[in-house]
Amino acid sequence: MNHRVVITGLGVVSPNGIGVPDFLHAIMNGVSGVRFMPEYEQLNFNCQVTGQPSFELDQLKNYVTDVTLNGLKAIGIGYGIKAALDAWTDAGNLITGEEPHWETGCVFGNSVGDTDVIKNVITRVDAKEAKKIGSRVVEQFMNSGVTAYISGRLGLANRVITNSAACATGTQAILMGYEYIKQGLAKRMLVGSTEHVDSYIFGTFDSMRILARKFNHQPEQASRPMSASAGGFVPGSGSGALILEELDFARQRNATIYAEIDGGASNSGGQRFGGSMTAPGSRGVIKCIREAISNSNKSPESIDLISGHLTATAADTLEIQNWSQALDRKSENFPMVNSLKSMIGHCLSAAGSIESVAAVLQIAHQFVHPNINLEDPHPEIVKMVSVDKLPTTMVKKEINTIAKANFGFGDINTCLLFSKYNSNG
Amino acid sequence: MDRQEIIDELKKVLTPYMEDKELLGGINEQTDLIKDLKINSANLVDIIIDAESKYNIEIDMDSAEKMTTVGSCIDIITEKMNSKT
Numbered sequence: 001m002n003h004r005v006v007i008t009g010l011g012v013v014s015p016n017g018i019g020v021p022d023f024l025h026a027i028m029n030g031v032s033g034v035r036f037m038p039e040y041e042q043l044n045f046n047c048q049v050t051g052q053p054s055f056e057l058d059q060l061k062n063y064v065t066d067v068t069l070n071g072l073k074a075i076g077i078g079y080g081i082k083a084a085l086d087a088w089t090d091a092g093n094l095i096t097g098e099e100p101h102w103e104t105g106c107v108f109g110n111s112v113g114d115t116d117v118i119k120n121v122i123t124r125v126d127a128k129e130a131k132k133i134g135s136r137v138v139e140q141f142m143n144s145g146v147t148a149y150i151s152g153r154l155g156l157a158n159r160v161i162t163n164s165a166a167c168a169t170g171t172q173a174i175l176m177g178y179e180y181i182k183q184g185l186a187k188r189m190l191v192g193s194t195e196h197v198d199s200y201i202f203g204t205f206d207s208m209r210i211l212a213r214k215f216n217h218q219p220e221q222a223s224r225p226m227s228a229s230a231g232g233f234v235p236g237s238g239s240g241a242l243i244l245e246e247l248d249f250a251r252q253r254n255a256t257i258y259a260e261i262d263g264g265a266s267n268s269g270g271q272r273f274g275g276s277m278t279a280p281g282s283r284g285v286i287k288c289i290r291e292a293i294s295n296s297n298k299s300p301e302s303i304d305l306i307s308g309h310l311t312a313t314a315a316d317t318l319e320i321q322n323w324s325q326a327l328d329r330k331s332e333n334f335p336m337v338n339s340l341k342s343m344i345g346h347c348l349s350a351a352g353s354i355e356s357v358a359a360v361l362q363i364a365h366q367f368v369h370p371n372i373n374l375e376d377p378h379p380e381i382v383k384m385v386s387v388d389k390l391p392t393t394m395v396k397k398e399i400n401t402i403a404k405a406n407f408g409f410g411d412i413n414t415c416l417l418f419s420k421y422n423s424n425g
Numbered sequence: 426m427d428r429q430e431i432i433d434e435l436k437k438v439l440t441p442y443m444e445d446k447e448l449l450g451g452i453n454e455q456t457d458l459i460k461d462l463k464i465n466s467a468n469l470v471d472i473i474i475d476a477e478s479k480y481n482i483e484i485d486m487d488s489a490e491k492m493t494t495v496g497s498c499i500d501i502i503t504e505k506m507n508s509k510t
Contacts, residue, residue, distance in 0.1 A: 067444050135467040
């Protein structure tokens, strides 16, 4: 089986822009979506900034029925519905239809059911009022809730799967959807992921002391991947979604093609040799990147841009070293590198999908988005990468191939290769 | 509260669970919540919770199971309101 897989639709709910036009404008211009949260100051968090989309559930009025919207409380599910349905219509499809789409499946990732919904359950049960919980709660605290809402609304009837691999979730969802089409199991897959970092989830990361805490009063400067002054990541929320199609299926319906997925790989370092619950081991990372390239029938030299994981912790230097070793490229010969996290923070489960939407847009519009807050690149990184490969303003440039990777807790690695679509193959 | 008043109040309880609000126009005591008003059976639970709160009553499981038509809803609600006083 050698089906080619192309991307025909995009949807995004990002801290710096909702919907593709706003998001594209934001990433071209280095617009930050990171804000100060007075509530986090009240809660005594060390880090008091976050990237949160300007989203309210009311924005789903034209997306789901009134009855569905009436009982919907889970914001993360809301982000996912918006991104997924936007991607679906962006690809030229109608939302309503009676007949199930047997040829179209869905892999949508999530890290946790809605904690506010879970909190309500805990409160009710502890007060011996379980019978007042109602019928709409299970569907919003089950981790597969977001996937169930999306596939149900659109009638997606091939494989419908919710994946979860911490910060590698989004890229892994895309890879799984790609593989099903590649193997001939589906003609089309709606893929993506969502994350809503509310105060409870935020608190668990704050407690680990891995968040940026020195920029609470300069929120837009708080997320500083690859910078010497990086001091931890900034949690973010949102959702990204993509429509993947088998090339002939897309051609038959004259779909607009944004880009092609060449291939990818996902593995684990086995939590050995430097890999742990919280840290990616270099051996696994390097193996994953190399396999992604060989699965794509590409050469390391063909990569024009690395869309890194690069969260703005001490691990950034090691990540660059891993890329350098995996590609056997350095200094002037190193590809361009950027991290969307500089603008929106680290959207955890949604990081891979939002960053992949950005990668696809950079191919479709032929540019490299800036790394904001990178006035002071880390000296160890500069030893491996020429400074001109770390753009701080948008660069208009021919971009044929982007390598996109994310690494998640549990030592999970995923790498994807996206390319400019060429009808001649 | 007479039966007509309860019907008028009950409509407000049912509305949020109805995709097609126009079906409420033809409502009478024989109207079946699931078959005629197209309410999702899972939502009957929510309707009972909402009715409990609206009329300040408690509806036990056995009574709740009988609430499938507008008429049976009124019977149970009336019974629970009367037994309260």
